[in-house]
Every structure is written in structure tokens, then in C-alpha cells.
Amino acid sequence: MDDLDLKILRILQSDSRMTVAEIGKQVGLSSSPCWKRINKLTKDKIIIKHTAILNQKKLGYNLIAFVSIKTANHSEGWLKNFSKKISLMQEVIEFYRMAGDVDYMLKVIVRDIEQYDSFYKKIIEIEGLKEVSSRFSMEMIKNDISVPI
Secondary structure (H helix, E strand, O other): OOHHHHHHHHHHHHOOOOOHHHHHHHHOOOHHHHHHHHHHHHHOOOOOOOOOOOOOOOOOOOEEEEEEEEEOOOOHHHHHHHHHHHHOOOOEEEEEEOOOOOOEEEEEEEOOHHHHHHHHHHHOOOOOEEEEEEEEOOOOOOOOOOOOO
């Protein structure tokens, strides 16, 4: 990967709707070589998804919760089952296995506290959990999913 690839990636992170011709113009390439680079970046799984970022408040999702989970079980089989159950929950938009005093961290988005309570009741039914703790966001200060390249 060279500087041109990095420039292309920066552009795509800021606006993936740009045409190949527009991207090429910004980086000093014609459409065909620019398209080949983007295709290679996709084939090499550096670009993994094109998506739209939605305004969650305008869609009625007013509550973000960060849920930390400590487990009593750390076996591979338990983790596979737990991961499958959590991954199927639409409210969970990020899911991490952690190092430190917490085993798992979830970022959860819901409409309100009542919807969170329903979600919470589903979580605590999962076997092997030792502690589930929730923190609620008061204000989103920064939300940038761009990789700092």
C-alpha cells in the first residue's frame, strides 16, 4: 500500500458516495487506475463495507448505553454461544472482548429507558454472567468511525 492508496482510503472514509472519477481527480489518477486500486483494496479486505451513517436522534434512538459484563465462564464453547446470542441482538451496535477488569463491553442503542430495560432483561437471562453493569451517555461529543490513516 502506498501514499495514493492511503489518499484514496481517506477520501472514501469521508464520503464513499464519490465517483471513481472524482476520487481519481483528487489523487491525480484517471478513473481506470483509481478503480483498480479501490478494487484491490476491497479484494485485500482493507475496505470491508460501504455504508451510510444515520442520524440516530432523528430516527428516535435517544439512549446509548455502555454495558460491561463479567462472566463466570471463559470456555471456548461458552464464548461461542454467548457471542452468537449477543450478535443477534439488534440493540448491540458494538461488541468487544476486553482485557482488564471487565470481560466484555457492549455499545447499545435504544429509543428510551423502557426499551433498554427490556434489552437488559434479555441479557441477564444468559447463563454464566457474573455481573452486568450499565452506563448511559449524557451527550455524544465525538462520533468518528474513521481510521486515522
